Amino acid sequence: MKHLSKNENIFLIFVFFIIFVIGSLIFSDYGISIDEDNSRVNGFVSLKYILELFNFDLASKVENTIKTPDIHSYFEQGNGVVFELPLSLIEILFNLKDTREIFLLRHYCTFLIFFFSLIYLFKIINYRHNSFFLGFLGVLFLVLSPRIFSQSFYNSKDIVFMSLNIITLYYGINYLRKSNFKKGFIFSFFSGLLVGTRLLGIYLPVLIICFKFIQILRFSNNRKREILSLFFLIFCTLIFIYLFWPYLWEDPIKYFLTAFKKLANIPIEIYTLFLGNYIQVEFVPWFYTIVWILITTPIVYLIFFLFSLYFNLKRIGSRLIKIDEKKEFNDLWRGENEKVDILIFLNFFIPIFSTIILHSTLLTGWRHLYFVYPSLILMSIHGITIFKLLLSKTKFKYLIILILISLLPTINWMYKNHPHQYVFFNSIYKKNFNKYFVMDYWGLSNYHALKIILNKSNKESVKVGILGNGDLFLAKSFLDITDRKKIIVDNEDLLNNDFIIDNYNRWNGIKNPKHFAKIQKKFKKFYDIKVNNIPINSIYINKIK
Numbered sequence: 001m002k003h004l005s006k007n008e009n010i011f012l013i014f015v016f017f018i019i020f021v022i023g024s025l026i027f028s029d030y031g032i033s034i035d036e037d038n039s040r041v042n043g044f045v046s047l048k049y050i051l052e053l054f055n056f057d058l059a060s061k062v063e064n065t066i067k068t069p070d071i072h073s074y075f076e077q078g079n080g081v082v083f084e085l086p087l088s089l090i091e092i093l094f095n096l097k098d099t100r101e102i103f104l105l106r107h108y109c110t111f112l113i114f115f116f117s118l119i120y121l122f123k124i125i126n127y128r129h130n131s132f133f134l135g136f137l138g139v140l141f142l143v144l145s146p147r148i149f150s151q152s153f154y155n156s157k158d159i160v161f162m163s164l165n166i167i168t169l170y171y172g173i174n175y176l177r178k179s180n181f182k183k184g185f186i187f188s189f190f191s192g193l194l195v196g197t198r199l200l201g202i203y204l205p206v207l208i209i210c211f212k213f214i215q216i217l218r219f220s221n222n223r224k225r226e227i228l229s230l231f232f233l234i235f236c237t238l239i240f241i242y243l244f245w246p247y248l249w250e251d252p253i254k255y256f257l258t259a260f261k262k263l264a265n266i267p268i269e270i271y272t273l274f275l276g277n278y279i280q281v282e283f284v285p286w287f288y289t290i291v292w293i294l295i296t297t298p299i300v301y302l303i304f305f306l307f308s309l310y311f312n313l314k315r316i317g318s319r320l321i322k323i324d325e326k327k328e329f330n331d332l333w334r335g336e337n338e339k340v341d342i343l344i345f346l347n348f349f350i351p352i353f354s355t356i357i358l359h360s361t362l363l364t365g366w367r368h369l370y371f372v373y374p375s376l377i378l379m380s381i382h383g384i385t386i387f388k389l390l391l392s393k394t395k396f397k398y399l400i401i402l403i404l405i406s407l408l409p410t411i412n413w414m415y416k417n418h419p420h421q422y423v424f425f426n427s428i429y430k431k432n433f434n435k436y437f438v439m440d441y442w443g444l445s446n447y448h449a450l451k452i453i454l455n456k457s458n459k460e461s462v463k464v465g466i467l468g469n470g471d472l473f474l475a476k477s478f479l480d481i482t483d484r485k486k487i488i489v490d491n492e493d494l495l496n497n498d499f500i501i502d503n504y505n506r507w508n509g510i511k512n513p514k515h516f517a518k519i520q521k522k523f524k525k526f527y528d529i530k531v532n533n534i535p536i537n538s539i540y541i542n543k544i545k
Helices: 006-029 036-053 058-065 084-093 099-129 132-143 146-151 158-177 181-195 199-218 223-244 252-264 288-296 299-322 335-358 367-390 393-416 445-456 472-477 516-522
Strands: 271-274 277-280 462-467 487-489 499-502 523-531 534-542
Touching (some): 006 099, 036 084, 058 084, 084 099, 099 132, 099 158, 132 367, 158 181, 158 199, 158 335, 181 223, 199 223, 199 252, 288 367, 335 367, 367 393, 445 472, 445 523, 445 534
Parallel strands (some): 462 487, 462 499
Antiparallel strands (some): 499 534, 523 534
8 A cells, every 4th residue: 555645645634624524514405315214213213122122211212202113023124223223322312303403413424424435445546556646536536426425415325335335345455465353353343334234235244255265275374374364254244243233133043034035126116217118116127227327427437447347357257267276376366456356346246246136126226236336436446547557657647637627527517406416417318317217216306396485485384295206294394493384285185285396206107197287277387496407306386376
């Protein structure tokens, strides 16, 4: 790993400080997603279980705060509570009552986890490429990924899992570089946190264990000590998974298998707009995730990722053909750098191919696989280093300048479309994404639509309903207390509302509901929330009232 100079350290601190300040200033700008209340309940389910198990007085306070089901019957147990549980405890201890205050705390903590993961992303790149600048560039790439950046404020499921994946990957690389009991313990700790956030995280410690086993067979000079170190890592990982996941405490094997069975397929009748057709999420085509990655990742990242992908496939194929257990030179990897490259390559592709093979249910875009995105960034950075080998120093400097210039349109787009960066599509579908793909699938813009209605209406109170799918009650709860009192949500009798919100979510697969024609006669377009000049949320006002 490159030792940073004083100037490099100062610059790096400045960059992270700017990111931290920006996040701290804008975290309250985003709306609230329809999944956030479920995530909050998930934390309280485990908190109640623990408090009752140890007979703490706070258990009754949980019941008074939120209706909490039994831990073993709660449907969300496929998701761990590493992030949710501490926030639930904070909410109880500090007696937080206001819903906006509660969810803003959650948004800020989600951002903090993401922020710390950026530091580890830099460390991985600096370790692999021995380059301060490439580490800085990798951090920029991740921050300037519009969908990832926006969701780093409110997606406590996928972004927290992604962030912990980065941190765990770093400690896994560190363990493989030079194994000892201390490094094995640290990696096990973060593996426990990873799996305790989402069961799918089990693949990463298994991958590291496989790599270590290969190292012991092929390269180890002290196999007995290395084997002991590996068994210690496995033991500690199992212990930490058990500790960080209260759902497993009563019967770890039984409930782990129960959660694992739920992992691949979630029986749910939800439709998503994909390539212009409404498809039930249980039956999305095998290329679903690949398409989503290609259309929502900035083009420049994809270009270098594809170069790295080609190079890695060629090198791995060559190694497999020539592999010889008697000749160390003809092995799967030569040296630490190639080993890290293969690990990152597998960290990206194993989860994607697993979802394809298992026909996994993938809800709303590809957010369930966001955790592979940092590996895409790492491979993209690797693709840039390939050009460094092919070009002269002068030409490579010009390439770096072009890459930095290419980031400017993304920065401008993120600024112009704040806080709706979650509807980013690259130039492949930039102009007509609304015809082919689901947009604001989590209903973030509903909150902003309510604020617009309040700002532009002179009435003391307004009746508002939503067309299609959405949770206006949750969006209303995220408003300031005084504003909440002015909003009356009525989804039963849409035609008698003052306003109707349409965020274009048609989870039932219907593009034009039957009653939409009646609504068009009685209501007129009042306001559009737009991205790329395309409405992602439309507000209609009653012409008669």
